[in-house]
Amino acid sequence: MTPEAISAFKKEFPDILENELMAKHTNLRIGGPARLFLVAEEPSILLDAAALARKLKTPWYVFGGGSNLLVSDDGYDGLMIQIAFRNIKLRQQTVTAEAGAITSTVARQTAEAGLAGLEWAVGVPGTIGGAIYGNSGCYGSEIKDNLVTVDCLDKEGKPVVYPLAECRMGYRDSRFKHEPHVILRATFKLTPGEVDKLKQRMDDVMRMRKEKQPLEFGSAGCMFKNFVFKDESELDRLKQDVKEIPPEMLAKKSLSAGWLIQQSGLMGEKIGDAQISDKHGNFIINLGKATAQDILMLTSKAKMKVRDDYNIMLEDEVQLAGF
Numbered sequence: 001m002t003p004e005a006i007s008a009f010k011k012e013f014p015d016i017l018e019n020e021l022m023a024k025h026t027n028l029r030i031g032g033p034a035r036l037f038l039v040a041e042e043p044s045i046l047l048d049a050a051a052l053a054r055k056l057k058t059p060w061y062v063f064g065g066g067s068n069l070l071v072s073d074d075g076y077d078g079l080m081i082q083i084a085f086r087n088i089k090l091r092q093q094t095v096t097a098e099a100g101a102i103t104s105t106v107a108r109q110t111a112e113a114g115l116a117g118l119e120w121a122v123g124v125p126g127t128i129g130g131a132i133y134g135n136s137g138c139y140g141s142e143i144k145d146n147l148v149t150v151d152c153l154d155k156e157g158k159p160v161v162y163p164l165a166e167c168r169m170g171y172r173d174s175r176f177k178h179e180p181h182v183i184l185r186a187t188f189k190l191t192p193g194e195v196d197k198l199k200q201r202m203d204d205v206m207r208m209r210k211e212k213q214p215l216e217f218g219s220a221g222c223m224f225k226n227f228v229f230k231d232e233s234e235l236d237r238l239k240q241d242v243k244e245i246p247p248e249m250l251a252k253k254s255l256s257a258g259w260l261i262q263q264s265g266l267m268g269e270k271i272g273d274a275q276i277s278d279k280h281g282n283f284i285i286n287l288g289k290a291t292a293q294d295i296l297m298l299t300s301k302a303k304m305k306v307r308d309d310y311n312i313m314l315e316d317e318v319q320l321a322g323f
């Protein structure tokens with residue numbers, strides 16, 4: 001960034017931070033300094049910052065909870081904006097959550113109000129903006145299932161509202177991954193439910209996560225997407241390369257990336273302080289001092305082994321910034 005641009009941002013946003021370590025803001029606890037770092041507690045702060053970045057041609061990047069983000073060890077030479085407007089409004093069976101609303105808080109508040117649909121999301125770290133961006137999901141549900149509209153800014157900074165059909169939500173995918181937008185808020189339609197049952201479901205979800213995931217370490221959740229079979233011929237090919245596919249994966253037409261990594265014998269594999277968790281094959285954890293390089297080398301080792309063993313190319317689920 002040029003010194004002139006830095007002064008212009010500092011003048012307009014007195015609270016802006018310089019050289020803020022991104023390791024403080026990512027769940028992996030990894031990432032070098034953002035040249036400028038701004039917390040947008042109001043949508044207006046985001047709008048003004050994005051407008052100035054556009055005017056000065058400064059690179060900028062928005063993020064929420066940093067729970068699906070790997071930031072380079074060299075940091076980010078531009079403006080990092082953390083979306084932190086977090087209002088949640090319930091009206092009858094509709095909930096509108098600002099992009100910075102914490103996903104698990106939205107799940108709890110709606111369940112406590114007797115609204116069903118988001119209980120599964122209680123253990124998904126991060127924000128609603130991040131959840132929409134990657135169409136987060138688990139245990140058979142996805143954020144798109146109850147989604148009605150998404151309000152955003154398009155790449156020219158114009159406000160747009162997309163109905164669900166135009167959000168192009170897919171498996172860990174959305175139009176927002178392919179066309180730059182800033183997600184401002186999302187509206188969901190829920191259904192009436194019994195509070196006690198909804199709370200029980202959330203407790204069950206939390207218990208399963210604690211049992212299966214290495215939550216005591218920094219991670220970005222699942223590093224790779226599961227492998228979805230395209231058609232029957234691909235399945236026939238897979239049956240030859242991958243022996244003993246569990247019936248539930250056959251039924252879902254999807255091979256779990258964690259299972260493939262486990263079958264490849266990579267559980268517990270380490271590079272530096274990055275390790276493929278021995279509890280969950282799709283989690284790469286930071287044992288303390290892992291660098292982004294360690295993580296990238298380990299992800300490519302896992303990809304190469306799975307490709308060599310099974311002729312399957314795993315795709316990243318984690319998002320990269322500053323590379």
Ligand SMILES: Cc1cc2nc3c(=O)[nH]c(=O)nc-3n(C[C@H](O)[C@H](O)[C@H](O)COP(=O)(O)OP(=O)(O)OC[C@H]3O[C@@H](n4cnc5c(N)ncnc54)[C@H](O)[C@@H]3O)c2cc1C
Nearest residue numbers: 063064065066067068126127129130131136137138183221
């Ligand atoms: C322990 C653990 C468990 C997890 N379990 C699950 C799970 O069960 N299911 C699942 O799907 N994911 C899971 N994840 C991954 C992660 O929590 C989700 O992807 C989450 O929704 C990301 O939200 P975030 O706010 O942290 O996004 P961030 O990590 O901050 O950002 C991720 C991406 O979204 C973009 N983004 C964020 N906010 C906006 C916005 N407002 N507008 C435009 N783009 C935006 C960023 O630019 C970035 O590319 C898990 C992660 C961890 C660490």
